[in-house]
Amino acid sequence: MEGLFEALALTSYWELSALLLALAYLVLAAHQSQWCWLMAAVSCSIYTVLFWHSKLYMESFLQLCYILLAGYGWWQWQYQVQQAASQVSPQGARYSWRWHWPKLLVVAAIACVCALLLAHYTDAEQPWLDSFTTCYSLFATYLVAQKARETWWYWLVIDAVYVYLYAVKGFTATALLFVLYLLLVLYAMWRWRQDSALGSSVCSENG
Template sequence: MMSSLWELAALLFALGYLVLAAHQKQWCWLSATISCGIYAVLFWQGKLYMESVLQAIYVVMAGYGWWQWRFQKSAAEESPGGAKYSLKWHLLQWAWLIPLAAIIAYTLSVFTDADAVWLDTYTTVFSLLATWLVTKKAYETWWYWLVIDSVYVYLYASKGFVATALLFVVYLGLVLYAMWRWHQDNPQPEPLKSAG
């Protein structure tokens, strides 16, 4: 019962994060910090070690996101009409992230009692990339989240985190909303010259 109450609290703060992020409100990062702190503990207890580590990294990235949105130019501000990293830039990221995730997943499968190591690891690695893109306010972050969140629905449901799986179903709708909202704010994204 206590675990499900903590999961509910994490879920509510996670929803708050995405709604606030969709409206590009800086308070999204505080909501993310609270949610991720709770989830880090819950996922560790559920033997989703990469997800637990991911949540701990998210806490750090939330601090970076807060600072970035407050004091630095975002990718959207650096490029008139919005920001878009080139396909070449994304392919370069995939070229090193895919083998890195494979090495981590294999290591976890051999040396730990972690569950669902391949899905856990690949969603973790690409969630970090997508979160970094959010801190830059880069529009294409939302394409990553559509794929990642779809996988998370299955992963969390299969591990018994039913409320969190349902959260990610809601996330899919909110991601579509965020895409529309960000497109309204920046209707004509252009590739960043410095991005690739």
């Protein structure tokens, strides 16, 4: 515990700022607030620089992609709000596991290629974990933008791996954030299920 507190004391203000913004993103996303995407964009901008200097190149690239996805997510959620105002179901996409399996294999193949390239042509550390978490995080974030409830199952696995990855790279505060993320993901799963049930009930009444 003493070593943990010492590591936290050495955490930079930039990492703490990115951490708090990332936490705000997940809380707002759990409540389906469109402002979650703004929090994500600012947090990812900070993490882009931090991860690059730590030679987590795929994680740095991931943060850049997150910024673009934050713009897409903002637009997509705004579009769904307009659908709701037009009395069109705003529940978002629902995909069966039969739809997911081919995508999982494709993402895994892309991650393997990225890991091999990083291992042979860069001085990247943890190229395999870095690549797999990056590729699957992008896929899971796309599902968030679609408001697909299955996204939270992906985040349970991804965030558990991130706890280890950030801990070994010295981002102690961020590793602890992802422990909290695991709990918030469970909350988000419950919250989205409740909101979906409520939305379905309202649509049935309007119908």
